[in-house]
Amino acid sequence: MIEDADLILEFCTEAKEHLDNLDLALLSLEEKPEDKEAINAVFRPIHTIKGVAGFFNFVAIGKLTHVAEGILVSARDKGVVLRPVVIDMLFETVDVLRKLIDIIQSEVSGGVLSSQDEVPPEVARLVSRLELASGNEGFGEDGEKKLGEILVEQGTIGEKDVEEALRKQAEEDAGKIGEVLIRSGKAKPQDVAKAIREQKNLKAGESRKPKAEEGIRVSVEKLDSLVDLVGELVIAQIQVASSEVHDQKLSKNIAQLSKITRELQNLTMSMHMLPIRPLFQRMERLVRDVSRKAGKLVRVTLRGEETELDRQVIDTLADPLVHMLRNAVDHGIESPEEREACGKDKTGNIYLEARHEAGNIVIEVRDDGRGLSEKKIFDKARQRGLVIEGKEYSRDEILNFIFQPGFSTAEKITDISGRGVGMDVVKKKIGSLRGVISMDTKEGEGTRFNIRLPLTMAIIDGMLVQSAGERYIFPTYCIEESLKPQKEQIVICHNRGKVLHLRDSIIPLIDLDRLLGMSTSARRRKGPFEDSIDECSEDSIGSERAEGLVMIIRDGSNRIGFFVDNLIGQQQVVIKSLGEAFQGLQGVSGGAILADGRVGLILDAHGLLEYYSTHYQGDETYISARP
Numbered sequence: 113m114i115e116d117a118d119l120i121l122e123f124c125t126e127a128k129e130h131l132d133n134l135d136l137a138l139l140s141l142e143e144k145p146e147d148k149e150a151i152n153a154v155f156r157p158i159h160t161i162k163g164v165a166g167f168f169n170f171v172a173i174g175k176l177t178h179v180a181e182g183i184l185v186s187a188r189d190k191g192v193v194l195r196p197v198v199i200d201m202l203f204e205t206v207d208v209l210r211k212l213i214d215i216i217q218s219e220v221s222g223g224v225l226s227s228q229d230e231v232p233p234e235v236a237r238l239v240s241r242l243e244l245a246s247g248n249e250g251f252g253e254d255g256e257k258k259l260g261e262i263l264v265e266q267g268t269i270g271e272k273d274v275e276e277a278l279r280k281q282a283e284e285d286a287g288k289i290g291e292v293l294i295r296s297g298k299a300k301p302q303d304v305a306k307a308i309r310e311q312k313n314l315k316a317g318e319s320r321k322p323k324a325e326e327g328i329r330v331s332v333e334k335l336d337s338l339v340d341l342v343g344e345l346v347i348a349q350i351q352v353a354s355s356e357v358h359d360q361k362l363s364k365n366i367a368q369l370s371k372i373t374r375e376l377q378n379l380t381m382s383m384h385m386l387p388i389r390p391l392f393q394r395m396e397r398l399v400r401d402v403s404r405k406a407g408k409l410v411r412v413t414l415r416g417e418e419t420e421l422d423r424q425v426i427d428t429l430a431d432p433l434v435h436m437l438r439n440a441v442d443h444g445i446e447s448p449e450e451r452e453a454c455g456k457d458k459t460g461n462i463y464l465e466a467r468h469e470a471g472n473i474v475i476e477v478r479d480d481g482r483g484l485s486e487k488k489i490f491d492k493a494r495q496r497g498l499v500i501e502g503k504e505y506s507r508d509e510i511l512n513f514i515f516q517p518g519f520s521t522a523e524k525i526t527d528i529s530g531r532g533v534g535m536d537v538v539k540k541k542i543g544s545l546r547g548v549i550s551m552d553t554k555e556g557e558g559t560r561f562n563i564r565l566p567l568t569m570a571i572i573d574g575m576l577v578q579s580a581g582e583r584y585i586f587p588t589y590c591i592e593e594s595l596k597p598q599k600e601q602i603v604i605c606h607n608r609g610k611v612l613h614l615r616d617s618i619i620p621l622i623d624l625d626r627l628l629g630m631s632t633s634a635r636r637r638k639g640p641f642e643d644s645i646d647e648c649s650e651d652s653i654g655s656e657r658a659e660g661l662v663m664i665i666r667d668g669s670n671r672i673g674f675f676v677d678n679l680i681g682q683q684q685v686v687i688k689s690l691g692e693a694f695q696g697l698q699g700v701s702g703g704a705i706l707a708d709g710r711v712g713l714i715l716d717a718h719g720l721l722e723y724y725s726t727h728y729q730g731d732e733t734y735i736s737a738r739p
Contacts, residue, residue, distance in 0.1 A: 114223065116168070120168060120225075126164075127161050127209070128213060129390075130157035130161055131157070131206050132390045132393055134157050135393050135394065137150070137153040137154045139396060141153070142199050145193065145199065151187050151188045155181065155184040158177050158181050159181055161209065165177060168228070171228055171229055171230065171231055172231045173212055176205055176238065177209070179239050179242050179243060180202060180205050201238065203400075208238055263303065263307050268303045273293065273298045332423070339384055342376060344686075345373055345377075346686055347686055350706075353707075384422055385568075386426055387420055388416070388420070388426060391430060392414045392417050393417075395437055395464055402438055402442070403445070408441060408447055410445055410459065411460070411461050412462050412464065413461065413462070413463045415464070415465040416467050419466035421466075424569050429541075431537070435537060436538060438534075443481075443482075445481040460479065460480060460481055473566075475565065476561070477561045478559070478560040479559055481559065483558050483559055484511070484553040485555050486507065486510050486555075489513050490505070511552075514551070516536060546701060548590075550669070571684060573587070573684050574682070574684070574704075575591055575594075575679070575682055576679075576712065579628075579677050582713075583680065584713050585714045590666060591665060591666075592671065594662065595661070596661055597612055597614075597662055609621070619671050621675060622672070622673075622674065627674070660676070661678070663679075667718045670725075672724060685704035685714070687701070688702055688704060689703075690702060698723050699720040700719070701715070702714045
């Protein structure tokens with residue numbers, strides 16, 4: 113059993129937070145290397161990590177942070193200019209510290225912790241490079257300067273003796289400072305031993321100092337369990353509230369229960385939310401590294417960093433953002449020479465913004481680079497056999513080709529991006545979060561991507577509909593409108609089935625229960641996601657579905673209308689997994705327990721549209737077709 117395992121794991125968690133802050137602080141320091149406040153912003157987290165690492169005797173972490181701390185102290189107190197090469201190495205220090213902490217966290221979680229008394233070669237080399245690049249040698253090992261200060265305070269030696277010992281230690285690798293002082297005759301062994309005891313007492317006293325806590329750490333497992341329990345409470349409350357109650361007092365109590373349940377639900381959901389700032393900071397660091405590798409100058413502007421998102425959403429969002437930002441730097445932002453030739457500032461701009469919009473979170477990724485050529489996208493799509501000859505494509509349809517698997521307009525493949533494995537992955541990841549992604553671009557001016565995401569993954573607002581005796585939930589974010597169409601609005605497109613004329617658009621129509629294969633004797637349907645649509649005539653359309661409700665569902669620029677029997681109403685539902693047997697069922701994202709205890713399927717707009725396109729239309733061309 114590892115001693116202080118819980119404390120070590122807490123240190124690892126806190127250290128990672130400090131390292132995330134360090135990335136942002138170093139980016140600021142890189143812009144203003146002589147700004148003392150910027151130096152202090154880097155110094156503070158390094159100093160904190162160093163102190164706790166010393167308490168646990170994590171030698172490698174202590175050594176690395178001590179050298180980095182010494183460089184920052186020299187810059188802050190002595191006016192030593194932090195050259196770009198030194199700042200680059202401080203960034204490298206953050207990366208190495210993150211690796212060391214990851215190893216410790218992984219080992220402790222597994223019940224085994226390897227010796228932390230040795231300094232790995234990678235760390236030793238970085239320490240040597242830091243000392244050499246900084247031009248300020250003699251920082252010594254963790255705690256050594258303090259030992260010298262104690263000896264000076266005791267009157268055993270003078271400050272010049274300490275400086276000489278530190279210099280000798282750095283030049284000759286003469287061992288610890290106490291040993292150097294003893295060998296040189298400047299201090300007696302008993303004096304050094306006394307100073308070491310005092311040093312240990314000081315460390316112990318510092319470690320026992322009470323720390324003002326603004327909060328407590330709770331394991332993710334416990335938090336997830338709480339969310340699940342509150343979800344069950346919401347279901348129970350809905351069932352109670354839907355009961356027929358004639359007693360006035362009981363009705364009042366049920367209303368109060370509903371209010372308390374909603375407040376508890378909101379509070380619990382907020383506990384599951386995290387600011388998006390750490391993710392944005394990681395992306396800013398990514399852009400810095402990628403732009404340097406690509407030989408480009410890029411400025412990143414962050415907005416809305418305090419916007420909060422579900423923890424699960426933030427975790428899943430990282431990979432899509434990495435794909436998009438790599439593409440933006442590699443293909444979007446021009447080289448400094450190309451930008452100046454176009455009359456632009458030689459430094460490109462990437463904007464990363466999070467904001468609330470209509471009950472959702474919108475993540476915007478925008479650059480002021482070269483933009484995308486519609487012609488180049490269309491030509492590439494035709495080359496790959498994605499274009500149906502003779503069909504007129506709207507601008508949105510052309511731009512949506514970039515989300516096809518393996519699609520890339522890059523003229524050359526680099527080790528940064530351009531392998532054609534990016535944007536289709538991005539769309540799938542966003543779809544797994546019940547989100548949608550859209551794009552706009554203008555050649556020569558830049559590209560903008562908007563990612564629209566739900567606030568939480570546990571509970572959604574949905575519209576409950578009935579079709580062929582079964583009830584389904586459409587998430588409200590994908591519903592464009594619902595209407596009762598006139599008979600003359602519904603026509604036949606040759607070999608394309610029913611379509612709805614709605615204002616300036618033609619929207620494909622299909623019975624929801626037909627698509628889902630919920631056959632009835634009145635209107636036969638072919639089973640789940642049948643192979644082909646029956647040919648219809650004007651007469652059959654009139655008899656089959658001249659009346660009823662149509663739900664217009666949107667996924668990005670694509671739309672489809674579903675005939676349903678009844679619109680029951682809006683309802684908040686708790687998302688439940690359907691289990692392994694139904695994982696990957698296209699068009700269904702989960703289930704929900706309804707007020708009467710029955711299960712309703714939560715429908716996935718993207719999956720339904722994709723299936724309709726493949727099995728009914730043969731392609732996606734008519735989904736957003738215009739007259």
